[in-house]
Structure formats: structure tokens, C-alpha cells
Amino acid sequence: MSAAESPPSSLEARIRGLLPSLSPAQTLVAQEVLRDPAAVASSTIGELASRCGTSLPSVTRFCLALGLGGYAELRLALAAEGGRTSWERGTGTEVSPDDTLADVLRTLLRSDTKALEDTVAQLDVSVLERAVSALVDARRIDLYAVGGSASVAEDLRLRLHRIGHVACGWSDVHNALTSAALLGPADVALGISHTGETNEVLEPLRRARALGATTVAVTNYPRSPLALAADLVLVTAARDITFRTGGMAGRHAQMIVLDALYLGVAQRDHERSTQAFDRTAEAVADHRTPHR
Numbered sequence: 006m007s008a009a010e011s012p013p014s015s016l017e018a019r020i021r022g023l024l025p026s027l028s029p030a031q032t033l034v035a036q037e038v039l040r041d042p043a044a045v046a047s048s049t050i051g052e053l054a055s056r057c058g059t060s061l062p063s064v065t066r067f068c069l070a071l072g073l074g075g076y077a078e079l080r081l082a083l084a085a086e087g088g089r090t091s092w093e094r095g096t097g098t099e100v101s102p103d104d105t106l107a108d109v110l111r112t113l114l115r116s117d118t119k120a121l122e123d124t125v126a127q128l129d130v131s132v133l134e135r136a137v138s139a140l141v142d143a144r145r146i147d148l149y150a151v152g153g154s155a156s157v158a159e160d161l162r163l164r165l166h167r168i169g170h171v172a173c174g175w176s177d178v179h180n181a182l183t184s185a186a187l188l189g190p191a192d193v194a195l196g197i198s199h200t201g202e203t204n205e206v207l208e209p210l211r212r213a214r215a216l217g218a219t220t221v222a223v224t225n226y227p228r229s230p231l232a233l234a235a236d237l238v239l240v241t242a243a244r245d246i247t248f249r250t251g252g253m254a255g256r257h258a259q260m261i262v263l264d265a266l267y268l269g270v271a272q273r274d275h276e277r278s279t280q281a282f283d284r285t286a287e288a289v290a291d292h293r294t295p296h297r
Contacts, residue, residue: 137269201229
């Protein structure tokens with residue numbers, strides 16, 4: 006997808022991604038913006054500070070944390086994303102006991118579609134390209150993930166293996182640490198964690214980086230410990246919905262990032278990838294039953 010075809014970056018996704026790293030005062034401002042963006046867009050900085058029970062400098066610091074120049078720029082950004090009276094009500098992230106299964110499916114579709122759009126919109130393509138280059142040139146690739154993220158990591162491992170790039174996936178922290186201890190400057194370590202706070206992922210990534218390996222993080226929170234421990238950070242933009250939190254909510258967003266990495270590697274080494282793909286397809290061809 007070209008830059009011209011990418012959906013606009015979602016301010017809501019950026020705010021939610023920063024929530025865990027904001028100060029208590031800035032969090033109050035963030036929650037008010039999320040609750041009623043239209044009202045904030047039409048308020049002065051003093052009115053917003055008063056509603057949040059905080060100070061004008063706290064509002065300004067919140068704007069700066071978002072990468073904006075100040076409150077005026079926040080109001081302009083909110084106005085540009087106009088048409089919704091409340092992000093909270095507009096995304097359909099709650100499943101009530103009275104919802105039909107058809108309602109649940111619509112909620113899932115809205116939530117996952119928005120997560121994919123926001124992830125693509127805010128993903129730094131230059132960082133993605135550097136991560137692809139590192140994977141193409143890597144002597145060895147380690148993947149660290151647990152829980153729901155582990156299934157996503159395993160999918161990437163199998164895809165890379167099929168085009169001739171052998172990667173190892175580790176969901177047990179002891180095995181991950183011993184593997185990381187053998188990495189060096191020619192290698193890549195990729196950690197996947199929705200929260201970016203999973204120690205079983207964080208510890209081996211830190212060890213790999215200390216030994217000179219290129220480290221890549223895929224996480225929903227750009228200021229999380231995992232993001233800070235990585236050389237390259239690829240940020241997803243998933244939201245939790247009822248009974249579907251953390252890694253489960255972020256799995257589709259993680260998948261589109263990892264799919265982009267995989268296809269980028271395949272593109273860079275096209276001839277080798279094509280030959281490997283054809284050979285592996287031929288190897289399992291006899292294990293398919295044709296339709297009559």
C-alpha cells in the first residue's frame with residue numbers, strides 16, 4: 006500500500022498507545038479526549054484543564070507526548086477526525102449479554118477492521134524496511150513470544166522457513182535466554198508482546214541486544230519496556246473488547262505487521278524465495294486429496 010493509499014493515522018490509536026506511560030494528570034486529559042473528542046475540539050485549553058481537574062501545563066505536556074506542537078494542534082487534529090461524537094461509543098468494543106451472535110460478529114468486524122487500519126496508518130515504514138533488511142541478512146533469527154503472541158510468532162517462523170530463512174521460536178523463557186546467549190552482531194532477535202511488559206519476552210531480547218544482535222519489537226505500546234529495549238519498534242494499534250483482551254485482541258494487528266515482514270523478506274530475495282516455495286509446495290503435493 007502506498008502512502009497515498011494508506012488510511013489517515015488515528016489520533017485515538019496514538020492516545021491509547023501512550024496511556025500506560027502518561028502521568029496521572031496527563032491520563033486525566035487523555036481520558037477526557039477519548040470520552041468526548043468533539044467537546045474537546047470546541048473547548049479552550051483552560052476549559053479542558055478545568056474539566057479534568059488539572060493544570061494548563063499538564064494539557065500542554067499531554068499534547069507534546071502525542072507529538073503535537075501544542076493544544077491548538079490537538080484541536081485541529083480532533084476537528085480533522087470529526088464526525089464522531091464519542092470514540093468510546095463509535096468503535097463498538099463492548100459485547101453485552103443481550104447481543105445476538107450477529108451483533109457479536111459485527112462488533113468483531115468493526116474492532117478488527119479498525120485495528121488493522123490504525124496499525125497500517127501509524128506503522129513507520131522506514132523502520133519496517135530496516136527490519137526487513139536485518140532479517141534478510143541475518144545469520145540466525147530468534148523469535149520470542151508467549152501466550153497468544155506465540156501462535157503469531159510460530160506462523161512467522163514457518164513462513165520464513167518455507168522461503169529458506171531458518172528462524173527459531175521460543176516461548177519458554179529458559180530456552181529463550183539460552184538461545185539469546187549465543188547470538189551476536191550477525192543475528193536478529195524479534196520480540197512480540199501486546200503489552201510490551203512480558204518478562205519472558207523482554208529478558209531474552211535485552212540479552213540479545215547486549216550481545217550485539219539487532220533487536221526488533223512488535224508491541225501495542227511505543228513506550229513500553231519492550232519498545233525501549235529494542236533497536237527497531239513496530240507498533241500495533243489494537244483495542245480490547247469484552248472477554249477479548251491483551252494478546253487475543255492484538256493478534257490480527259500483529260499478524261499484518263508480521264505478514265509485511267515476511268513479504269518484505271520474500272521480495273528482497275525473490276529468486277531464492279520462489280525456488281524454495283516451489284520446492285516445498287512440491288514436497289507436500291501428494292498429501293492433498295483432489296476434488297472429484
